[in-house]
Amino acid sequence: AYVVTENCIKCKYTDCVDVCPVDCFREGPNFLVIDPDECIDCTLCVAECPVEAIYAEDDVPDEQTHFISLNAELSKEWRPIIEKKDALPDADDWASVKDKLDQLQR
Numbered sequence: 001a002y003v004v005t006e007n008c009i010k011c012k013y014t015d016c017v018d019v020c021p022v023d024c025f026r027e028g029p030n031f032l033v034i035d036p037d038e039c040i041d042c043t044l045c046v047a048e049c050p051v052e053a054i055y056a057e058d059d060v061p062d063e064q065t066h067f068i069s070l071n072a073e074l075s076k077e078w079r080p081i082i083e084k085k086d087a088l089p090d091a092d093d094w095a096s097v098k099d100k101l102d103q104l105q106r
């Protein structure tokens with residue numbers, strides 16, 4: 001499955017959502033995740049994300065591998081998002097910030 005990683009936090013541009021053929025994105029307050037049981041590895045979402053937050057599970061950078069289990073966990077709690085919507089208000093300010101995991105809202 002594909003995995004949403006740290007760069008998405010507090011940005012949530014949602015361009016990824018529009019291209020997913022199986023609607024497997026799930027939405028939290030300031031982050032999206034992919035349901036690993038639904039993702040068909042089509043790769044389409046990767047190029048859509050302006051902050052390059054999406055990786056194939058095998059390609060997630062070493063320092064972000066905890067996002068694999070986080071996507072699996074949160075995808076069972078959060079609701080589907082199937083259409084693009086406005087990014088979060090301060091998305092552009094947060095786009096280049098590193099180590100944002102402590103900002104994640106559940």
Ligand code: SF4
Pocket residue numbers: 002019020021022023024025034038039040041042043044045046
């Ligand atoms: Fe959806 Fe394809 Fe991205 Fe998986 S890889 S989340 S199926 S767009």
Ligand code: F3S
Pocket residue numbers: 004007008009011012013014015016017032048049050051052053054
């Ligand atoms: Fe997040 Fe990128 Fe999608 S910022 S909402 S993974 S387009």
